[in-house]
Amino acid sequence: MNEMMIGVDIGGTTVKIGFINQDGEILKKWEVPTNTSNGGKAIMDDIWKSIQGHTHSLNISKGSLLGIGIGAPGFIEPDSGFVYEAVNIGWKNMDLAKEMKERANLPVYVQNDANIAALGENWIGAGNGAKNMIAVTLGTGVGGGVIANGSILNGENGMAGEIGHIKIDPNGIPCNCGGIGCLETICSATGIKRQGIDAVSINPDSKLAKFYEEHGKLSAKDIIDFAKSGDEISVQIINNTVDILGRTLANMATIINPSKIIIGGGVSKAGVYLLDLIASSFETYAIPKLNDVCELKLAELGNDAGIIGGAYLVKQNVK
Amino acid sequence: MNEMMIGVDIGGTTVKIGFINQDGEILKKWEVPTNTSNGGKAIMDDIWKSIQGHTHSLNISKGSLLGIGIGAPGFIEPDSGFVYEAVNIGWKNMDLAKEMKERANLPVYVQNDANIAALGENWIGAGNGAKNMIAVTLGTGVGGGVIANGSILNGENGMAGEIGHIKIDPNGIPCNCGGIGCLETICSATGIKRQGIDAVSINPDSKLAKFYEEHGKLSAKDIIDFAKSGDEISVQIINNTVDILGRTLANMATIINPSKIIIGGGVSKAGVYLLDLIASSFETYAIPKLNDVCELKLAELGNDAGIIGGAYLVKQNVK
Incomplete structure (x- = not known):
């Protein structure tokens, strides 16, 4: 059973994405540029297409994906995954969790970027x-x-x-x-x-x-x-x-x-x-x-803290 | 079914004690002096005898008592109910929860006094x-x-x-x-x-x-x-x-x-x-x-916040 989580860390310049297993190991990670033009409208599609591409090329079955955990900068309502405002990205009133669920048909959890980085460090980094x-x-x-x-x-x-x-x-x-x-x-x-x-x-x-x-x-x-x-x-x-x-x-x-x-x-x-x-x-x-x-x-996790924390957010919620 | 909780708020001068029902209503409250002499050794017996006396005189059956929630000043380990030190009372390394359980044969929960007052206000006071x-x-x-x-x-x-x-x-x-x-x-x-x-x-x-x-x-x-x-x-x-x-x-x-x-x-x-x-x-x-x-x-609860919070501590844990 190779269940894994998808961690997504949305920044102003790049979006970091990774497949992460139950032990917090990164199986594959990559980045896509953050397209902030036009109010950041293309970002969700960019992320999902990129995940699909890697799922394909790595021959990962949909059934092994437990969910997507996303960190984004700005003011976020974590229960609903709604982003009130993310200035660096151009989002305003963006229903991030709903938008991603519609594309991925997977459970989606959202936190702000600082919080998922803390979760990542807490899981397998310095937080122990x-x-x-x-x-x-x-x-x-x-x-x-x-x-x-x-x-x-x-x-x-x-x-x-x-x-x-x-x-x-x-x-x-x-x-x-x-x-x-x-x-x-x-x-x-x-x-x-x-x-x-x-x-x-x-x-x-x-x-x-x-x-x-x-x-x-x-x-x-x-x-x-x-x-x-x-x-x-x-x-x-x-x-x-x-x-x-x-x-x-x-x-x-x-x-x-x-x-x-x-x-x-x-x-x-x-x-x-x-x-x-x-x-x-x-x-x-x-x-x-x-x-x-x-x-x-x-x-200890450097730039990987966000995607690892995103994965942990899924792990915490799905089990 | 008239289940009730016992709230105890230990201060440097008096111990406040009350029988409190599931709606947070005080059925009976009273005080006993805090006997700080001899390292506060008599306090536990004083509290328990006083509770027994009131249980008797009010004709309360033991079966209706869900437990005792105690607030005490000082450094407390809430999981175990152990008091490292309570300077005002004279206690040092006092196994408060254990001592009270031995006397009462009821579940006992302990918090510091400021925390149980906060719990009380949160339950039926200004905290809502x-x-x-x-x-x-x-x-x-x-x-x-x-x-x-x-x-x-x-x-x-x-x-x-x-x-x-x-x-x-x-x-x-x-x-x-x-x-x-x-x-x-x-x-x-x-x-x-x-x-x-x-x-x-x-x-x-x-x-x-x-x-x-x-x-x-x-x-x-x-x-x-x-x-x-x-x-x-x-x-x-x-x-x-x-x-x-x-x-x-x-x-x-x-x-x-x-x-x-x-x-x-x-x-x-x-x-x-x-x-x-x-x-x-x-x-x-x-x-x-x-x-x-x-x-x-x-x-909103004044001096009753502690005993009401103590009762809530029991309610939270016993249910």
Whole structure:
């Protein structure tokens, strides 16, 4: 019996798709471009045709497919699989689950992209089946997913776990969400870069300023690399970033009391260097009894977390 | 069939006990003093003898009692009903569920006191069965309970929902928990009083300072009353308090996405005046989509929330 699930992770540029077995192994994965033109109308057909093509060429029988689990960015109603809005894709009021069911005649489950990535990490990644887990994605923005009592928290209208929009500084930087001083304005790649450019303008003779002048650009990775090499201004930026991130994670842990906090996304590629700093800040702020049971870990599944989590969504629901 | 549950709410001074029916109606409630001497050894016998006495005098048959739901302060492992420590009571490593089962020969369920109060409010109080709810108790300290996906969050070692220990100000006041600048150091009755005494020392000619001099003491209620009457310094204290509380609740809502936030405890007796200010601050900081679905309400069950929640704990588990 070779039952398998289809995981789909819809992003602004590509859609990742995979056939995944009951053990979480990827049997086959591939990508199709996300066609955002015309309100993203073609995306559903593109996905389904591509799945059909691979089902054919791999000689997979329809009967072995248990269902499709889809992650999409934006505001989603998980019970119905309805997407209110997904700005990056062009969707508005898109009945994603219904549309896909009509094409595939299979069970379809939908979650937002951060939540399925958290589910994937929880299943076969760094989460190790933790009943209580927080996943944070430090990328262009800061995303998050929370598992409590063994289930993804969706909340009343699918907005739970939006870690990036925790308000840190009432006098801070405006955020894309319309708020002021959100975590994402400081601890994302964008936020670290902004801190770097601010620091450069105040310290025009610094190593960082010279690098910026020479290269005409400055990335979060550059700043982290400078910090690793001991550059004082960069160290200050990273210290400020991990202080705020560690404190915010400690505050989240005060609510959720997790056994695992998983750090993923582009910024987390700075690896153990960053993880250790975040964990040290977390320890400073967390009640000892919270810290005692909580392990901070780097995400393990990279870009596959979404399709694996999508598959798990099917596995959880179909059995 | 007159099945009923026994709710027990153990506090530092008294133990509240009640017989409660399936509709959440209190058939009989009473209190016994909490005998904290000798490590609180007598408390279990005191509770059980008192229950037996009332069972007798009310002519209740043992068969109609479904079980006992107990709330206790401190660090509790809810699955086993084991109390690691309950400082106010003197307990350390107290196997509460086991001890009570041995006496009563009934199913026994245990939660911490803030969580059973939240369960009670959720069942027949202000929560109205909300699947996602945050309860905050503004008393001597700040307590909390969180319901997500329809269940109380306990977390990995029973520490979930400890709202009072969210870190607000890294340069703030030391908290009883060992941390610095916890919510409870600002937004509890104690915190409001402290803000008042600080303000009085800076403004010795103020109305508040004169009141303090005259009466030799200053309570959170005094400061709230002065604020209601428009006293500028008191208004500033209350504005600061509700600004921080509303922001913290908005940040919690960013994680939980609740439909109800219930405000209880002694400070909440300031009523609609305080509630409206907190709700307005919440609206300032919450993502609009979170605010749209979330109602802030005053707790409705007062001191009965604990025994009613204890009864609900039995109802949830026995059925």
